[in-house]
Amino acid sequence: MSTPQAELPQRLREACAACSLKELCLPRGLDGPDLMRLDTLVERRGPLHEGDHLFRVGDSFQALYAVRAGSCKTYTVDSEGREHVLGFHLPGELLGLDAIYPGRHLCNAQALDTAVVCVLPYEQVSDLAGQIGGLRAQLMRLMSKDIADTAALAGDFTAEERLAAFLNGLSERFRQRGYSPVEFQLAMSRRDIANYLRLATETVSRVFARFENDGLIAVNRRSVRLLDLPRLRRLCAAMTGMQG
Amino acid sequence: MSTPQAELPQRLREACAACSLKELCLPRGLDGPDLMRLDTLVERRGPLHEGDHLFRVGDSFQALYAVRAGSCKTYTVDSEGREHVLGFHLPGELLGLDAIYPGRHLCNAQALDTAVVCVLPYEQVSDLAGQIGGLRAQLMRLMSKDIADTAALAGDFTAEERLAAFLNGLSERFRQRGYSPVEFQLAMSRRDIANYLRLATETVSRVFARFENDGLIAVNRRSVRLLDLPRLRRLCAAMTGMQG
DNA sequence: CCGCCGAGTTGATATAGATCAGGAGCGATA
């Protein structure tokens, strides 16, 4: 049933980038013709440059996006002017799921660095999902995972638990993509991390410093090395336990 | 295209209860035969009594549940023993969406009072969603809404904003179900509310008291009357703005 | 190469909300 990535049609292979979109297509018995049909839907967009917006609050919802290269953040600015970062999106991850219900985007999506995305026109993907059970199942799974992840983030945890979970989550995602799970560059500023974790930037700085003092990590500006993954995992076990 | 509720087959009509499951079936061009097919999938379960569990963490995921009568909470207990309430579910609302991805339940679901639920076997519902575009679209919409709601809850807001949004959300949900949007009984304890909003129970008590002093609400134990809905809405505008 | 500017860090202080402690109301049980 499973199809090695090399057999994916071209645009789709690009969209997949060793990621959740690969999951979207591969492990559920999509065969050549099915993949070809999905592939023909995919358009490429970009490159976006740092700070460019992929979509903004209020934009009509037409398509889901899969990050192909670079990274994005999604965020809102509330009526008091506070910025809330909803998520960071690495290659292969899907953007825009929250816009399906209202039919317009509820958040802004902005490139954190030079980024390329694949456009998945929603109506057509949905139609195809009607015909291909594996695609439908995988779409539901991705949305389901999004719900669980967001719920974990919504929980009541300390600054240390939250930052540990953040680093652990990034590590896991890099690992899945074939990059080092213990040494990587952060694409986002301290301010973005803080807004994501509901902390002040100063608190993020301080917890980074504390982790470094404790020998958990080595951090310099945006480059991070995880020195004690097991201990980091234990620190955030309570939080990751909610994500499955 | 739209079908008035009276035309729904019996079990489905029960499952709907003037709610999101009604949305699931009605407004998207499901006709009589389609509805009949969905109806035959629905089984009823209950009554559950206060404190009974509908499912528990780790249970194999077989079905989604729609509350038909009464109400439920979903919650987790983390490795430190802290309880996190993920949501409260009124008649018509769907439970268990977060379990699709991992194939097992990530949270516990417990009746807050005497409750009846409808069981929607997931595989069969998914198959049917493949055949009926309107059902598929509506399932996606419900999951999408769940993502947006959870993201709003995950945001960084004050105790007052959070409690105001909680009351406002309940009001809205009661209104949609044909009940009074300004006078209702809370099915959940202060402790549950606090765990849901990431506050201490004492803080919930105090904010209730403050709201009452300010003439916003009248509250006595679990009965609540909203006296100034516009002002309440303004208090939580920042938060509800994230939900669409 | 210098000087600027924004990002990040670090220290001092403030505060929202937690925790601790006690008491009041209310329903269930006998």
Added chain:
DNA sequence: TATCGCTCCTGATCTATATCAACTCGGCGG
């Protein structure tokens, strides 16, 4: 009706994290 056992409320403190303030560092333009 008395007593237990909750849930809820209220006051007194405590604390994790925010806020305010100053400084450092590294990159970039001129």
